[in-house]
Amino acid sequence: MTGRLLLTIAHRLAILAYIVFALFPLFWLLKVSVTPNDLLYSEGVRLWPSHATLDHYRFVLENSAFPTFFKNSLIVAGSTSVAVTALSSLAGYALSRFRFRGKYALVALMLITQMFPLVMLVAPIFKMLSPLGLTNSLTGLVIVYTAFNVPFATFLMQSFFDGIPKDLEEAAMIDGASRFVAFRQIILPLTLPGIAATLGFVFTAAWSELLFALMLISGNASATFPVGLLTFVSKFSVDFGQMMAAGVMALIPACLFFLLIQRYLVQGLTAGAVKG
Amino acid sequence: MASIALSRVGKSFGTVSVLNEVDLAIEDGEFIVLVGPSGCGKSTLLRMIAGLEEITTGTLTIDGERVNERRPKDRDIAMVFQSYALYPHMSVADNMSYSLRLRRRSKEIIAQAVSAASAKLGLDPYLERRPKALSGGQRQRVAMGRAIVRKPKAFLFDEPLSNLDARLREQMRAEIKRMHGELGATSVYVTHDQIEAMTLASRIVAMNAGAVQQIGAPLDLYDRPANLFVAGFIGSPGMNFLEGRCEQGADTSAVVLPKGFRLPLPLRIPAADGEKVTLGIRPEHVTVDAQQGEIEAAVELVEPTGLGVILHLLVHGEPFKLFSTDRALIRSGARLRIGLPRERLHLFDQAGNRMAAL
Structure with a gap:
C-alpha cells in the first residue's frame, strides 16, 4: 500500500520536474520582459525583479515595427495553415482510400522531399521566386511554406483518415450520398480532431519559421515576427527587455489558437461508430 | 421490391481471381443466404451487388436492368454492415433519416418513416441518443432501422449478427426472420454461421474458394449435399466421413474401409471396381446397438449438451462423431457398437461429388 503511494508520489514528482524544466524558459521570457533595463544586469539571476514594469511592451507597441511584423x-x-490543411486533407483522403497507379511512387517522392536540409534549398528557391516577383512578398512565403508542409501534413491527415472505418462512407454511399457528399457530411466531421491537429501543427511551424523568412524578405514592410525579433539586436547591444516583450506577445496567437482547437484535439469523436 | 440476377459474375484483382463466374437468379421477396468459410468470396459478392466493388466480368441486373456501372447511391438498395457503421456524430433519429434527408423528402414523411421504424424496432426511447450511448444490440437495431426507413428494392446483410453475444444473436435472428415475413423484401444475407443460414434462408448459396458449391433450400442442402464441402459445412456437429474403396458385386456394391472392414450396400453404385469413394453420415443418424451394431468404436470424449450428448469416437483409428438424445450414453463405457443405417448414408466419388442416392 505505502509502496504504491510512494510510487505515485515519485511519478507526480517526475512529471512536475519535467513541467518545470519545459516551462522555465517561458517563465524567464516573461520575467525579463517586465524587468526594467537598469535592473536587468544588476539583479542578475533573481527569480523576479524587485519592481516590474510594462515599459518594454509600451515601447514595442508604440515605437517599433512590431505590430507590422505581427500582422x-x-x-x-x-x-x-488553411491552405495546407485543405490540400492535405484531400490528398490524405485519397492516399487512405483509393488504389491508383503510381501511389507508392508518389508517397516515396513526398518522403524524399522531407529529407533535404532546408539550407540547401534556400538558394534555388530564391532563384526561382525572384523572377516571379515573389521575393520580399508574403505570398511568396505562403507558397514556400505550403510546399514544405503539405507532404508531412498529408501523412498526418492520412493517418487520421485511416482511423475512420471505411464502412461509414460505404454506408453513406449506399444511403444515397455521392463519395464527395459522404466525405463532407460523414468523414470530415469525424476528422475534426485531425484537422485541428494539422492546423495547429502547420500554424506553429509557419509562425516560428526563420530561415526562409530571413532569406526571402528584406525590409520591415513584409518581415514576419521571427525576423522582426532580430531587429532588436543591433551591432552594439541587444535590447533584451523589448525583445522578450515582443516574444511574449508573439506567444498570444499560438496560445489562443490551441485554446480554440484543444477541444477537438482531446475529443475521441469516432467512439461508438463501430463495434467497441 | 425487386428481383436480382447475376449472370456469370466474376471478380479478380489483377491476375488473381477471387470469385469464379456466379450465376444466381434471386426472385422478388426471396431470402438468399450466402454461406461459406471466411475468404470464400461471399462478402465480395455481396459488395458487388451493393456497388462497393467493381464487377470484373458478367452482368448484374436489378429488376431486369443492367446495373454494373451504376453507383451504389443509384441502385436503391440498403445494407446492414457487420460493424453497424452508424454515423457517430448523429443521433439515432438522424442516423435513420439520413438517406431520406439526402433524397430531400419532406419533414413529415421523414418523421413518419422514422417513428414507424423505431416503433417496430423498439427504439423509441433512444431516438435522441448518439450511437456510443447504445448497447451492441441497440446499435444493431439502429442499423436495421436505417435500412428499412426508406423502403429499398432489396436488403443486403453483411454478417450483421457476428458481433453480438449468443443469446442476442438468437433473438435478432428471429427478429430478422419476422421482419422479412412482414416486409417481404428481397434480401441477400452473408454469414459464415450455417445455423443462421439454415434458419433464415429461403434458399442457401453455399460457397467455397470463390466458387458456388450448391444452391438450394436449406433442407435440400442438409439432405442432399452436392459435394463433400457442402456435406461437411452444413450441419453441426459436422458430417462424418469414411474413405474406402468400391467393391462391385453382381447386383449390389460394397465399400471396403482401410482396415478391411466390408460395408455391404443394398444397391449398385456407379463406380468402378476398386475406385476410391467416401462415405458420409451425420452424427445424429448413427445408431448405437450393443447386439446388432456392425462397427466397434472406442469412446474418446463425451460432451453432454443438455439436449443430448455428443460422443467423440475412434472408428478404425479415424475420428467419428455421434449425436444422440439418449442420456444414458453419457455413462457409456470405453467401447460401443454402432450402426450405419444405409438410407442415411451419403456417397461421394473420387472428386468429392455426390453419387446417386441410396
Missing part, C-alpha cells in the same frame, strides 16, 4: 506573421501563418 504579417498572422497573415502568413494563417493562410499557410
Whole structure:
C-alpha cells in the first residue's frame, strides 16, 4: 500500500520536474520582459525583479515595427495553415482510400522531399521566386511554406483518415450520398480532431519559421515576427527587455489558437461508430 | 421490391481471381443466404451487388436492368454492415433519416418513416441518443432501422449478427426472420454461421474458394449435399466421413474401409471396381446397438449438451462423431457398437461429388 503511494508520489514528482524544466524558459521570457533595463544586469539571476514594469511592451507597441511584423506573421501563418490543411486533407483522403497507379511512387517522392536540409534549398528557391516577383512578398512565403508542409501534413491527415472505418462512407454511399457528399457530411466531421491537429501543427511551424523568412524578405514592410525579433539586436547591444516583450506577445496567437482547437484535439469523436 | 440476377459474375484483382463466374437468379421477396468459410468470396459478392466493388466480368441486373456501372447511391438498395457503421456524430433519429434527408423528402414523411421504424424496432426511447450511448444490440437495431426507413428494392446483410453475444444473436435472428415475413423484401444475407443460414434462408448459396458449391433450400442442402464441402459445412456437429474403396458385386456394391472392414450396400453404385469413394453420415443418424451394431468404436470424449450428448469416437483409428438424445450414453463405457443405417448414408466419388442416392 505505502509502496504504491510512494510510487505515485515519485511519478507526480517526475512529471512536475519535467513541467518545470519545459516551462522555465517561458517563465524567464516573461520575467525579463517586465524587468526594467537598469535592473536587468544588476539583479542578475533573481527569480523576479524587485519592481516590474510594462515599459518594454509600451515601447514595442508604440515605437517599433512590431505590430507590422505581427500582422504579417498572422497573415502568413494563417493562410499557410488553411491552405495546407485543405490540400492535405484531400490528398490524405485519397492516399487512405483509393488504389491508383503510381501511389507508392508518389508517397516515396513526398518522403524524399522531407529529407533535404532546408539550407540547401534556400538558394534555388530564391532563384526561382525572384523572377516571379515573389521575393520580399508574403505570398511568396505562403507558397514556400505550403510546399514544405503539405507532404508531412498529408501523412498526418492520412493517418487520421485511416482511423475512420471505411464502412461509414460505404454506408453513406449506399444511403444515397455521392463519395464527395459522404466525405463532407460523414468523414470530415469525424476528422475534426485531425484537422485541428494539422492546423495547429502547420500554424506553429509557419509562425516560428526563420530561415526562409530571413532569406526571402528584406525590409520591415513584409518581415514576419521571427525576423522582426532580430531587429532588436543591433551591432552594439541587444535590447533584451523589448525583445522578450515582443516574444511574449508573439506567444498570444499560438496560445489562443490551441485554446480554440484543444477541444477537438482531446475529443475521441469516432467512439461508438463501430463495434467497441 | 425487386428481383436480382447475376449472370456469370466474376471478380479478380489483377491476375488473381477471387470469385469464379456466379450465376444466381434471386426472385422478388426471396431470402438468399450466402454461406461459406471466411475468404470464400461471399462478402465480395455481396459488395458487388451493393456497388462497393467493381464487377470484373458478367452482368448484374436489378429488376431486369443492367446495373454494373451504376453507383451504389443509384441502385436503391440498403445494407446492414457487420460493424453497424452508424454515423457517430448523429443521433439515432438522424442516423435513420439520413438517406431520406439526402433524397430531400419532406419533414413529415421523414418523421413518419422514422417513428414507424423505431416503433417496430423498439427504439423509441433512444431516438435522441448518439450511437456510443447504445448497447451492441441497440446499435444493431439502429442499423436495421436505417435500412428499412426508406423502403429499398432489396436488403443486403453483411454478417450483421457476428458481433453480438449468443443469446442476442438468437433473438435478432428471429427478429430478422419476422421482419422479412412482414416486409417481404428481397434480401441477400452473408454469414459464415450455417445455423443462421439454415434458419433464415429461403434458399442457401453455399460457397467455397470463390466458387458456388450448391444452391438450394436449406433442407435440400442438409439432405442432399452436392459435394463433400457442402456435406461437411452444413450441419453441426459436422458430417462424418469414411474413405474406402468400391467393391462391385453382381447386383449390389460394397465399400471396403482401410482396415478391411466390408460395408455391404443394398444397391449398385456407379463406380468402378476398386475406385476410391467416401462415405458420409451425420452424427445424429448413427445408431448405437450393443447386439446388432456392425462397427466397434472406442469412446474418446463425451460432451453432454443438455439436449443430448455428443460422443467423440475412434472408428478404425479415424475420428467419428455421434449425436444422440439418449442420456444414458453419457455413462457409456470405453467401447460401443454402432450402426450405419444405409438410407442415411451419403456417397461421394473420387472428386468429392455426390453419387446417386441410396
